[in-house]
Amino acid sequence: MGQGVPRSRNQPLWWTLRRPWRPLNYTAARAMFNRANEILGSNWSLHDLRHTASFRMANDPDMSLVYVQHILAHRQLTATQKYLTPSRDEVIAAGIAHHARQEQRRNTPSVSPPAPAYNQEALDVLFGRRPR
Numbered sequence: 001m002g003q004g005v006p007r008s009r010n011q012p013l014w015w016t017l018r019r020p021w022r023p024l025n026y027t028a029a030r031a032m033f034n035r036a037n038e039i040l041g042s043n044w045s046l047h048d049l050r051h052t053a054s055f056r057m058a059n060d061p062d063m064s065l066v067y068v069q070h071i072l073a074h075r076q077l078t079a080t081q082k083y084l085t086p087s088r089d090e091v092i093a094a095g096i097a098h099h100a101r102q103e104q105r106r107n108t109p110s111v112s113p114p115a116p117a118y119n120q121e122a123l124d125v126l127f128g129r130r131p132r
Contacts (some may be wrong), residue, residue: 051083058083 006013012023024032029046037043050072057068058080069080086094114123123129 054080055083 014024014029015021016024016028026046033044033046033049054068054072057063057071058065065077065080065084068083069077072080074080114120
C-alpha cells in the first residue's frame with residue numbers, strides 16, 4: 001500500500017482497503033459513492049466532494065488561494081475565487097465587527113501620553129492644544 005503523500009501527480013492518492021491493495025480508481029470510488037447514496041437516500045457525487053474540499057481550502061486563512069488554484073488545476077485564479085463566497089451570516093458578522101472597531105477608534109484618545117521626561121503643559125502650548 002502507498003505510504004505518505006504522493007510525490008507526483010501520477011501517483012495514486014487513495015488506495016483500496018481490501019487485499020491486494022491497489023489504487024482506488026475513479027470507477028471504484030464512484031461505485032463506493034453510489035452504494036453510500038443508496039444506503040443514505042442521497043445523491044452525492046465525487047464532484048460534490050471536490051467542491052467541498054475546494055471551499056474548505058479556499059476559506060482556510062493559512063492556505064494561499066494560489067495553492068488552492070494549483071491543487072484544483074484551475075488555469076485562472078478567478079475560477080478558484082468562486083469558493084470565497086461568504087455566507088450571509090459571515091457578511092453580517094464582519095459588518096458588525098467593522099462598526100465596533102470604528103466606534104472603539106472614536107472613543108480612544110488619538111494622542112499618546114508623552115514620555116515622563118516631557119512637561120505636558122509645555123507640549124500642549126507647543127502643539128496648540130491649550131492657550132497660554
